[in-house]
Amino acid sequence: MAWRDGKASLSRLMLFMASIILGIAAVVSIQLFSDNLKQNIQLQSKALMGADFLIDSKQIPSKKVQAIIDSLGASASEVNFVSMAAFPKNNGTKLVKVRAIEGAFPFYGNLATDPVAAGENYQELGGALVDATLLLQYNLNPGDSIKLGKLTIPILGALKSIPGSTAISSSIAPTVLIPYRFLEETALLQVGSRKEYQYFFEAPAMDLERLDKKIAPILKAENADLDTHTSTSQRLGRRYDNVSRFLNLVAFIALLLGCIGIASSVHIYIKEKLKIVAVLKCLGASRKQTFLIYLFQILSIGLIGGILGAAIGIVLQYGFPYILQDFLPFNVAISISIWPIIMGISLGVLMSILFALLPLLGTWYISPLEVLRGAEDNLQKPKIARIAVGFLILLFIFLFSFWILKDALNGLFFTLGIFIIFAIMGGVANAFIKLIKKYFPSSWGYTQRQSLLNLFRPNNQTLVLVLAIGFGTFLISTLYFTKDILLAKTTIENKKSDANIILMDVQSIQETALLETFKSKGLEVIDNIPIITMRMQSIRGESVNEIRKDTTVKMRKWILNREFRVTYRNALSATEEIVAGEFTGKRLQGVPIYISIADNIARDANLNVGDAVVFNVQGVLMETIVGSIRKVDWSSMKVNFSILFPTGVLENAPKFNVMTTQVPNKESSAALQRDLVQQFPNVTILDLRQVFTLVEGILDKISWIINFMAFFSILTGFIVLIGSVRNSKYQRIKESVLLRTLGAKSKQILKITALEYVYLGILGSLTGILLSLIGSQLLATFLFKEPFIPAVIPFLVFLPGVTFLVVLIGVSNLKSVLRSPPLEVLRKEV
Known part of the structure; x- marks a missing residue:
């Protein structure tokens, strides 16, 4: 049957x-x-790292770490850091990631280069491999030169890929490979330089899990880390x-x-x-x-x-x-x-x-x-x-979202969110129907009245179409508004107070010369911040090494291994707010050193006002007391710090500076960078314009991916629309035929239908856009902590566009009714 x-x-x-x-x-x-991604990560885990395991450190390895490296027999090593590169051919400059490599790295996978042989012999020939996209941007070819600090070497080939790198990471700081023996000649590694030492090992038969358990704690105690290809693949798997x-x-x-x-x-x-x-x-x-x-x-x-x-x-x-x-x-x-x-x-x-x-x-x-x-x-x-059926549906949604998210609370929030959105849209549709019934415009013309009556006639499609249209529009509009919020965070306003050039690793002996350079170019130095590196030696009288061994301590362990970059000043900036204690801007003789820490440090280190902290300032121990806790706006473009000292304490400590300025245009920025790279090759220059352009490009890529997925929701919504409208066609055929039999013209029937779907299209899409406005405002306030200024595009494009498609689909269903005589249609239906 x-x-x-x-x-x-x-x-x-x-x-x-x-x-x-x-x-x-x-x-x-x-x-x-x-x-497939998980399988590929597992199969290519060695090629992703280029080795079986590696040991890395942010500083020159200690004697104990070096002894472990020597005992395990490192097969290759590298020092990597971010620096400025200059291209003598066209006077171009670019922020790059320099990787000085010694040994036959990688052991798994390969260096994809053009020409192919360049990846195999660049160390013997004494040349550089430069990111392929970077060569295209600056119109460079193998045989041209690249200058890194005081070193100028030939470019031997274009680097297409290297284990572990992605197109996104390379776009921020393109990779440049050089032989390790040339590292000292660059003269780029100085006080405060951010660098990483890595040692690669080829040991396919080694029990990496046992190795990790045995030496990882020893390395952590010495501010070093062990990464195996299996742990790296697991970390990468979790990310995807x-x-x-x-x-x-x-x-x-x-x-x-x-x-x-x-x-x-x-x-x-x-x-x-x-x-x-x-x-x-x-x-x-x-x-x-x-x-x-x-x-x-x-x-x-x-x-x-x-x-x-x-x-x-x-x-x-x-x-x-x-x-x-x-x-x-x-x-x-x-x-x-x-x-x-x-x-x-x-x-x-x-x-x-x-x-x-x-x-x-x-x-x-x-x-x-x-x-x-x-x-x-x-x-x-x-x-x-x-109620039982509704409960089963909600239970299924919760179980499926729980299975995807692997978290019961997040699954519950997702289910509640879906339920609330659908409930609001359903409520809007029902409220609209009741309003039309209550305030029905009896004075309107026949076609207008009939089109409104269709919205609450038996077997009407008002509810389902509002849900289908509204939810699809909600997804796209929310994406659009969210993208605007994210891009707003990367907008540079042309104000003197907003820096768009940041100079890092400025040595003390270079400070005066750099200030003169800025003055000669008519540029104002917005910030000139001294920075001192230090580590925590003890917290509340207990040494860091003892805390590491104590498994009962409730503290985020990254605090114990971190090399902090701190500064000193006598006042708070506009991006800081005291939430506990009292800020001390200047140290008085005979009084303890009261420092101010950011709230995230206080939370992760379990520190409170009055707690004692001893810092190791490059070999000198310094006793301090937490005097205040600050809330810091890390999303601002200002230079912010986790730990702030008062003046009168660190002035004579070894330090380097960070300077910021504001240049009016791209041409001025390029000229400044060229001059600075020539005179001060060790100084790292961060052009925020380029960074924001990259961020915008990344956001565009991400939004394209999300749009691609939202396309499924929108297209499904329109298929639901087509199905619902087509099914309602069977309900309307007799009604339309009866109208034609009574003398109604095809234009009248067409107008009744078109007006009905205009109402439905506007109601559904407008509800979706308004809900997305509320959702985006909540995101801006609680997640991004940014002001939200709605764009008009969803109202000007999405609202009429969706409405037009709804009307087009609805009207297309009337073709068979309008083109055939009433009796023929009725016989066909029978």
């Missing part, structure tokens, strides 16, 4: 199925790609897990939209079948039989939809490596795993049944006599049954 009845309604069942196919395709493609979780949630929302379409369409479909159900019950069919007839139909379309969605998902996953290639440090080899496919098909079946269950209950509880009499309340189900 299910098969016979289904054949007669095949086109309508296909529309039900189309509602969930894209959502399943999105879930399956993301799950498949995530599985977060991305896949987010994408899965977006795909799941698309699936939810499709299921709402199913629920609405099945509601109309079952309502039309109730007379058939009544006749079957009169002929002796049981409740179970009539219920199962239509349950089998829904189960079948869920199964077929799941299979088709999984098939599309398999194809779609091949596009993800190209979409995410800038964020991946390796090429992903695609393979097909069975679990995501089974999950997609199961989701199709389970969600189809769950969301169709409420309207399906009509076949169970309906009384044959009520239907045959045409009672209006024949679709009412017992309240307990409706």
Whole structure:
């Protein structure tokens, strides 16, 4: 019976199925790609690091660390740091990451270079390998020169890739490889230089887990770290897990939209079948039989939809490596795993049944006599049954989000968020219907009145279309507003007080000369901040080494290994606010040294006002007391510090400076950088304009990825729209034919329909945009802590664009009715 009845309604069942196919395709493609990513990370873990394990340190290794390195037999080593590079060919300058390498690194994977041989012989020939994109930007070729500090060497080749690097990281500070023996000639490593020493090991037979347990604690005590290729791959896997979780949630929302379409369409479909159900019950069919007839139909379309969605998902996953290639440090080899496919098909079946269950209950509880009499309340189900079905749906959403997020609380928040948004949109749709009923414009013309009546007539589509249109618009608008908030954080205002050039690693002997350089160019020095490096020696009388060994201490251990860069001044800046204690700007003789610490340091180190902290200032121990705790606005473009000393304490300590200035345009910035690199090669110059351009580019890439995923939700929303409108067509055919029989013109019928969908399009998209405004304001206030100024694009583009598409789809359904004589249409329907 299910098969016979289904054949007669095949086109309508296909529309039900189309509602969930894209959502399943999105879930399956993301799950498949995530599985492939994990497999590739595991298989290529050695190639990602280039070695079996490495030991790294932010300073020259201590004797104990060096002894461990020697005993393990390091096969290669490097010193890497960020510095300015100059190109004599065109006087160009660029911030680069210099990697001075000794030995045959990498042991796994390879240096992809052009020419190919350059990666193998650059150390013997004594030349540099320079990031390929950087060469293109500055019109450089192998044979040209690069200047790093006092060293000028030839460029031997273009570096296309190196283990562990990504296109994004290279765009911020492009990589330059040089032989280790030339490091001293650069004269770039001076007091305060940020550098990293790395030692690479090739030991395929070694038990890395045992090695990690044995020597990692010893290295941490000496401010060094051990990284194995397995731990690195796990860390990388967790990072991409977060991305896949987010994408899965977006795909799941698309699936939810499709299921709402199913629920609405099945509601109309079952309502039309109730007379058939009544006749079957009169002929002796049981409740179970009539219920199962239509349950089998829904189960079948869920199964077929799941299979088709999984098939599309398999194809779609091949596009993800190209979409995410800038964020991946390796090429992903695609393979097909069975679990995501089974999950997609199961989701199709389970969600189809769950969301169709409420309207399906009509076949169970309906009384044959009520239907045959045409009672209006024949679709009412017992309240307990409706609550039970609603609970099952919410439980499923929670369990699925919990499975994706691996966190019950976050899963609960996601479920509540979805419920609240849908509840608000449903409330808006119902409120709109009640307002029209209460304040119906009886004085309007016939077509206008009829179009409004259609919004609350029996079998109206107001609720489902507002949900489908509104939620899709909500996703896109929220993305657009959020991107605006993020970009606002990278905007440079042309004010004298806002620095856009930062000079780091300025040595004390260079300070006067640099000030003269700025003066000669008519530039004002906004900040000239002295910086001293130090480490914590003891906290509240207990040494750092003892705290490391004490597993009961509630303290973030990064505090114990950190080399702090601190400064001194007698006043707070505009980005700081005292939250506890009292700030001391100047030390008085015979009084303890009262320091001010940031609230994150106080939290992670479990420090309070009055606690004693002893610092090791480059070999000299200094006793201090926490005098105040500050809240620091780290998102500002000002130079901020975790630890602040009063004046009169650190003036004679070895230090370097950070200077900032503001240049009016790109040309002035380029000229300044050229001159500074020539005169002060060790000084690192950070051009915030370039940084913000890179940040904007990264945000554009991320927003493109999110837009790509939101596309599934939007397209699913329109498929739901098409399905809902097409299904409502069967309800309207007799109405339209009756109007034509009574003398209504095709233009009138067309206008009634067009106006109805104009109302629905505006209501749905406007609700989505307004909700996204509220959501974006909350994000700006609580997450980004930025002022939110809404853009007009969603109102000018999304609102009319979505409304136009809704009207276009709605009106297109009337073609068959308007082009055929009334009697022919009625005979066809019969």
